[in-house]
Amino acid sequence: MDKIINRSPIRNYKVKQPVVFAFNILLNHHLAMKNSHYSVVERCIRQNGIDNFILLPNITNVSMNIEQRADMLSARLKHISAINNNQKVHLLMHSFSGIDGRAAISMYDAQKYVSSLTTICTPHLGSRLIDNINKNPHKHQIERVDKIFEAVGLSQKNAYEFSTTNIEDFNEVAVDNPYVEYHSCGAQRKPYKVNDALRYG
Numbered sequence: 001m002d003k004i005i006n007r008s009p010i011r012n013y014k015v016k017q018p019v020v021f022a023f024n025i026l027l028n029h030h031l032a033m034k035n036s037h038y039s040v041v042e043r044c045i046r047q048n049g050i051d052n053f054i055l056l057p058n059i060t061n062v063s064m065n066i067e068q069r070a071d072m073l074s075a076r077l078k079h080i081s082a083i084n085n086n087q088k089v090h091l092l093m094h095s096f097s098g099i100d101g102r103a104a105i106s107m108y109d110a111q112k113y114v115s116s117l118t119t120i121c122t123p124h125l126g127s128r129l130i131d132n133i134n135k136n137p138h139k140h141q142i143e144r145v146d147k148i149f150e151a152v153g154l155s156q157k158n159a160y161e162f163s164t165t166n167i168e169d170f171n172e173v174a175v176d177n178p179y180v181e182y183h184s185c186g187a188q189r190k191p192y193k194v195n196d197a198l199r200y201g
């Protein structure tokens with residue numbers, strides 16, 4: 001297998017456009033931690049021969065919604081494109097921020113600056129976690145998982161935007177742009193290994 005991988009022609013291709021890993025982070029977290037949460041991401045990508053790699057914190061607050069974060073992200077991508085000879089970028093985003101990336105492209109002109117969008121573990125069909133909390137508010141207190149939201153730049157205030165019903169409506173508006181390549185990957189864990197609020201049903 002190693003021989004096949006090492007001989008694969010894809011290894012001979014070099015990414016020429018900037019690769020941007022954008023992530024939402026609350027202001028207080030950014031002041032305390034800067035980009036240290038994602039240093040391992042940067043190290044792994046650079047080890048794979050990506051020289052023009054940019055970590056892009058989309059600094060948010062607890063009251064911002066999808067549209068506000070997407071608008072801000074689009075402005076940041078415009079700046080990055082401008083300082084890189086107006087090249088389009090390959091945009092990487094994870095978790096809830098991937099929704100903001102789609103909104104930036106389809107609603108706030110970020111398609112002018114983005115060649116491809118790759119989302120990692122993004123709830124494109126909505127979040128079962130939010131649905132479970134809505135369905136059983138007394139059993140699943142949102143405060144119990146507040147730290148999860150904080151880690152991805154959200155809060156109790158705006159996490160409810162990611163219910164399956166709201167994201168269904170979002171998907172009707174935020175259609176894919178034909179000039180941007182879209183890729184998505186995800187993961188799952190067995191229900192008995194996770195917090196009760198994260199289980200199915």
